[in-house]
Amino acid sequence: MSKKHSTSQDVAELAGVSQATVSRVFAGGAIVSEKKKKKILEAAEALGYQPNAHARSLITKRTRMIGVVMRNIRNPFYSAVLEIFHNRLSALGYHLIFINSTNEEIQEKEISQLLEYNVEGVIITDALLSSSAALKFKRSEIAVVLFNRYTEQAGSSSVFCDNYLATKQIAAYLVELGHKSFAFISGPSDTSTTLDRLKGFEEVLKERNIDEFMIESGNYTYESGFKSAQELMTKNKHIDCVFCGNDIIALGAMDAIRVIGLRIPEDVSVFGFDNIRMGAWPSYSLTTWEQPVEEMIDGTIEILLNEIKDNTAKPKTLMFKGHMVVRNSVKKK
Amino acid sequence: MSKKHSTSQDVAELAGVSQATVSRVFAGGAIVSEKKKKKILEAAEALGYQPNAHARSLITKRTRMIGVVMRNIRNPFYSAVLEIFHNRLSALGYHLIFINSTNEEIQEKEISQLLEYNVEGVIITDALLSSSAALKFKRSEIAVVLFNRYTEQAGSSSVFCDNYLATKQIAAYLVELGHKSFAFISGPSDTSTTLDRLKGFEEVLKERNIDEFMIESGNYTYESGFKSAQELMTKNKHIDCVFCGNDIIALGAMDAIRVIGLRIPEDVSVFGFDNIRMGAWPSYSLTTWEQPVEEMIDGTIEILLNEIKDNTAKPKTLMFKGHMVVRNSVKKK
């Protein structure tokens, strides 16, 4: 029977070499004679040796760990995001510490966890970083990128879609199709995402002199979308177009509208945001705005890796445009 | 400006005590005078000190890390599972290393990652462990629990639903409602889950002398369910009942069936498995079998923690029953 964990020392003894030589084989990049190398690998195999990443990181100062802080993993948009982040980072030799945050702002406790484990970088999706939190990461020289959010303070990098521009285009499109009475079912009313989307939309409506505009805010879930739509539509029977803060809200809204007995898009048009796969399902066929997830993720990783390599790098902001995906939830002229 | 990471030594110097005393404060459970404790905490605060988890784990042999290997994170069932696992384990002071496996069997590389980081335990959802892989974990005394899968070899613990019994009840229910021509849209035909569900279903049909039974296997995704249903229904116009390997398949199947122009449940009944939230959405109102996720997760964690505490613990098997959730996708008498 072998010990719980064999160490490089154990391997060294079995192979008849020094611990240093074993380390050289596993750390790579050093010269070891073929003969000893073979012996060492055999010994390692026999003992089931695996280098200890913690001991290694103590020396190298590299943990090869990245923290992923995510809210709302139940939202298919973020499940997909997590999957893609994992696949990309894993291929690059990084490991993911997953943290499911429940708050709009990342918490002290979560930060501590990431600092203790000395992650090299942190990706924060759909949540904010207080300036004190940002400072903590900065002080520990941990790279941080916000995904799908941005901060005014410009302290940290962020990658997101230009929500303002997108919603302006969306609103213009919907107005031109002849809709008269609008509703916006949003996420939490204190998030930048929500505010930007609202701002762009509202501006266009004003420009076009449309003042029938109801707003109902909740959170980014199906249930919230369902409930909001139910309330809106029963109280305001004339609404003919509902713009939703994201796709999952839109699906909830569509179901609520149909339950009431209204048809989509004949009676009411529904527009989403994100372009999650479910929107393409024939039961919904949701017209929406696509966020170019893959490109956004690639951009996030590029910024993150760059900041890890060079901790003097200036915070970067990467803004994507996205584009409209027309299906059948919006009434055509 | 402070150094990249302050150490307990830095804190000790600033507070005018020894490193050992600092460690005693942060490790807890040791006696330190209130006066020095206060000084140390102040110094730590000033320096932004965080204990280094890697150095700590080197001494204590405890990493407080748990590996979660998951396939199919895009399946809402598993998104929910991940969220719950995270919330429970996080509350217990554990951190999650997330691994998105793409294979039916957990891979060498993934095992190495977990061994290198010295995780205390591993939860494997929806994937298998070869006996050689199981051996590796055993050798390193890493606790392993399979979630929603089991192994015949009885080498490792597992938690799952009694698929055989469940599908027997499901089949009996469907037959009694008068269905005559059945189809089973399954996941990969080489997984225990699929085989058990098929076995239970098939047995009952034989008992009741029903021989109209088509089988189409794919994988556990919406797209696969859609495609399978499309093929089945266009080729076999008489099928009046489709049992699906899981809910997400069922949703795909329902959409395909409706696209063809058939009504659910009037023309075709559809039955799912898992009881994901989406099944309750009015567009689907899927009749299904509920896996008691929360209890399964609690059971998994209990077994895991117990094996972590006592590595001589015998592998345990926890089998749940689950229950039928009747909605409107199955034709009533």
Add this chain to the structure above:
DNA sequence: TAAATTTATGAATACGTATTCATATAATAT
């Protein structure tokens, strides 16, 4: 008051690795 115990602390060490430094051998150039 002396002896015994408790409380509080620092010095020293171990955890498992990577890496520097020193050294010895082999290969090449002069």
Add this chain to the structure above:
DNA sequence: ATATTATATGAATACGTATTCATAAATTTA
């Protein structure tokens, strides 16, 4: 044949913490 360089290896050390051991001070007991 000698000087130089390249190759190969081990000894020693550092990373940042927890913990044992020793010891001094404070407290309790006899």
